[in-house]
Amino acid sequence: MSEEVILLKDLKLVPDKYYNYTQALKNSKTPIVIDNGSFTCKAGWATSKTPNLTFKNILARPRKERGKKDGETLIGNDIPNIEAVRFQLKSQFDRNVITQFNVQEQIFDYTFSHLGIDSNGSINHPILMTEPVANPNYSRLLMSELLFECYHVPGICYGIDGLFSYKHNIGKKTGLVINCGHHTTHIIPVIKGTPDLLNTRRIDVGGYHITYYLHKLLQLKYPAHYNAITPSRAEELLYEHGFLAVHYTDMLKKWSDADYYDRNVKRIQLPYSMTVVLTPDQQRDKRREMAKKLVEMNARKRDEKLAEDEEQLQQLLLIQEMIDDGEPIEEVREVLKSHGLKNEKDLRKLISDLQTRIDRAKSKIAASLNASNVEEHVTEEPKLRLFKNKIQLPKEDTISKTWLKDIYKRRQDIIDKKAVRKQRRQDMAKRGTAASLERMRLISQLARKDKRDDDFGSRDEDWDVYKVINKEGGDTDSDEEQEKITELEEIIRFYDPTFVSSNTNEEQNPKEAHQLHFGIERMRCAEVLFQPSMIGCSQGGITDTVEFILKKYNAETANALAENLFLTGGPTKLPGFKERVYRELREMRPLETNINVKLSNSPLLDSWYGAKEFANSGDFHKYLLTPEMYAEHGGDYFIENYCSNMYCPLPEAIQEPEGLSEQNQEI
Template sequence: MAAEEYSESSDTFRFRDGHLNRTPDKYHKYPEAVRGSDTPLIIDNGSCYCRVGWASDPSPRLVFRSLIARQRGKKDYESQIGNDIPNVETIRWLLKTQFDRDVVTNYDSQELVFDHIFTHLGLDTEGAVTHPLVLTETVCNPSYCRQLMSELLFECYHVPKLAFGVASLFSFYQNSPDSGTSDGLVLSSGYQTTHILPMIQGKIDVTHSRRVNIGGLHSATFMHKLLQLKYPAHFAAINLSRAEELVNEHTYVSVDYNAEVNDWQSIPYCDKHMHRIQLPFTPLPGWSSEDKKQDKKQQQIKRLQEINAKRREERLAAEEDRMQQLKSVQELLEDEDEEGYQRALLELGYSSGAELQSMIDKLTATIQKIKDKISGVSSQSQQELSQIDLSQETRSKIPDGEGGDNESEKGKLCDLDLLLRDVDQDYDSKETSPQPTPRMTFDLAEYYQLQLGVERIRIPEVLFQPSIIGHDQAGLAETLDQVLRSYDSKTQDRLAQRVFLTGGNMMYPNMKDRIETELMAMRPFQSTFQVIPAGDPVLDAWHGAKKWSTTPSANDGFVTREEYLEKGGDYLKEHIASNRCKTLPGVVET
């Protein structure tokens, strides 16, 4: 969640709109170091993203969305795959995918994806792929689907050998070197589904594995619907790609959902944690988004000037009264009433006539100064408010450097507002009473803002409470508890010592803390457990498959072309990250 570069201000953000600036996949050259060798080709065939690279590469060479755009009714129309689609929102009704949930069912589309992969990798071996292939598949992938995939790769692309593996188990293998012999509990949440996979002595226990039909797609769709209902005026501007961006950038898992929902009902808490998202808009001619703030600032300055002028007049009247009193004392001296003159001096606190004369001179200068400012107040601009001579009490409260570059407009308005409340007792009543305005003002930028409040925690909560979106099934925590309870207490303790989190939908902030809270609630008193998040929940599956393919034991996990021809396309060799091989009814193992 890159908030620093994403933020326009402390609480206002702008859309990145990454779906508008996708870079088409680069055509790579066939590496000479790979040509003619047995270097495996790793394909993490995910329902959201496909990641492809050689086992000798430090990272995938191709990463693209599993989307195909093909014009309907036009056979000669060239298909666009993943990043080659310039804007998915304009042709979303044309988009296809090879997946149904996370199972490959459309093999025509899958063939287009393979063509895209092998072409961009620079393979020039006359339509044949001469390298071993490692391909990921979903948990408990149906044998028929595996058979069709094997048939496509062996018959169409003539791969020499092929290995299937589960992406989440490859990720577990990447983060746990001893995963082949140890126990653990893999929590994998992807784009379409979420799985809880118990690992007993390094092998997946399919019988007690469970699936929750909730993933990142459901969160994005829920965000999309909520915002379109909340802001019907911006219905067209809120598309699914932007909803996915908001889910990825602005949501987080609440450790205690019910308590935090109550916190969001508090206005101060809501104002502090709300994210405002600025939609693109075109300003009206001659209109500035700061007009409203400037008008309020000018009105506040004008009111301060009126208060200042009133206080100056009051001060002038007081100084003139005092001057008249001092002059009346001097008149006693002129009338040769020495005794009355000395008595009046003592009453005023002066010991001699020189002090009296000095004070008269100071008052004369002060009165003249006030008169000069009163006569020149009409020529002063509103921006020169800081130079106006208020009373000592008021002047000490005016912020220094008003209008300076180091102070935001919002801060200036707050300072003026506080100053008015201090110097004008009737300010609150004036503020609430109808005030004549010189012209109507409208903050167009604020009108084009989306406010994310409780949605920031409500969207990820779908994973734990599917009933929020109307799904009649248990959430992640309930299903996790069900899986643990299906084992004896000793096995439960072993599984709880390594609860592994992987998958793109596990990247929400606070996810690890939430799982730990749920485990603490369901585990016996004083029992121990450990939650381990994947180093890279998204790429670790590809890296784990790469790591496995370079080990000596990997040869035992590949199905060769000869074995495919002999035993059929549904034949599977088990390995550390594979599904379990189940013999079909009526088929005798050889």
């Protein structure tokens, strides 16, 4: 096994900076490009080389504490530790479709404020924004309504992120886009620069499912570290050490080999805190201090209770004096009633009980003061008397190093016997070992004996033979041996304070106990993209879906698509993704088919780069949806472009005939 131990980075997010809103930007009407992904949001000016902002598309709204003002809402990179607010996280997405527009509005506020826009009541820049394939009209309607009526933008253009990335890397050639997102994977055929959305297919598996699957695999493998294995750490392990197997079944066979496992497994170190081991003197002082605090706490409670009882007794004695002095009966009854008493008899009984309780409490206080100076050795002595019943202890003045050494030896002998039996059990589980052969020899000898004069078990030596042939190796006396070890260790610890008993490996080496062996999980988690059934999804994998789409075209078009397979999206960064797609399609397609697989130059950012190029093109403004068009055609309307969805208008509402409504009311 590789001795290298990998430390988790546990990177903390760095807050985004606020940019200056220059006069040139104010006057130029520069478009704002927003790649609104369900995992990360990339936003920036169309004139920027890279996105000005890249942050996780989430917000955290801390719970309101009683008596305090509402906590500040944190968005994206302003959340320093996502795991600390994991259960307060909110997203505007339901899978890959936006449904929570109150959250989206806060994301827009965060984006525009960090871009430095300080115009009052409006954003005077056109917006180019990505949306999912086949985005529902209602979702687009609400998005247009938000941008036009809340931010008063001059124009909106929508497009598909995977197609922007394809255009940036490939251009307008015929090809097949495999766009792996956070929640879904889309496979989009592009015919001569135009997306064929009718033959596009979606797989409901993405980067989120890979991370989730890995997270659960590691938690099941290491239940002792259930809380330490977080989704953020699973995500880090996936993209730092995960990969896709080119031949999954062949790799499974390799990982079953112990030598291959040792050479390729990654040892991941989880954070841990060293346990401070106290010396016997420190332990004794700690116990004494805790006992002292407990005595003080009990004494304080007794004093408080005694003071309450004495105060109540004084009040009752005053009432008794009123009765003895002949105060008016009505006034006495009112006073008795206020103390929950019915008559003078109840008063005298309560006074007697209180006096008894006070006397008893004062006696306990006096006794505790006399016992406060008792030394610790008084409590240690009974422990030794308990051992005298089983282990012969010498007198205090005759204890020598030889006697203590003998106690050490007796303890070690028992430990060695247990180790021998454990090894014997392991050997018996294997065929051909000396232990298993000896067991078979003894069994055959016993079987040959004459049953009429069978006296096996009458001698003490027979028990040793039984333990040899017993598969459990004589585990029946292990409890007694463990009890003897415990007693011997207590005696040694009493006479030798420096003694440290043999504990578990976790206590001896906490560093190794907090390590994860990241082996077969490295490739198993990402396999869900090609075998969704591993997580219970009934859909086909990526290459199965690609083959399904190619069969919808004639041979010439299918070959043209296979010659230009394009991979984009975060999960495609995993090593082996490109090779896996090529290998499986090579097996599926005819021998003469030329297959070429290209990976995006920047799988995470190329969709933003492609959208930026489109925003800077001369055709951009003719694809803008203006407020006038929005008011005339309705909220779901948009202008199609070569990277967008198809516009499918909502059907008009069916008008109910005039007479029919009256008939319905009568019914």
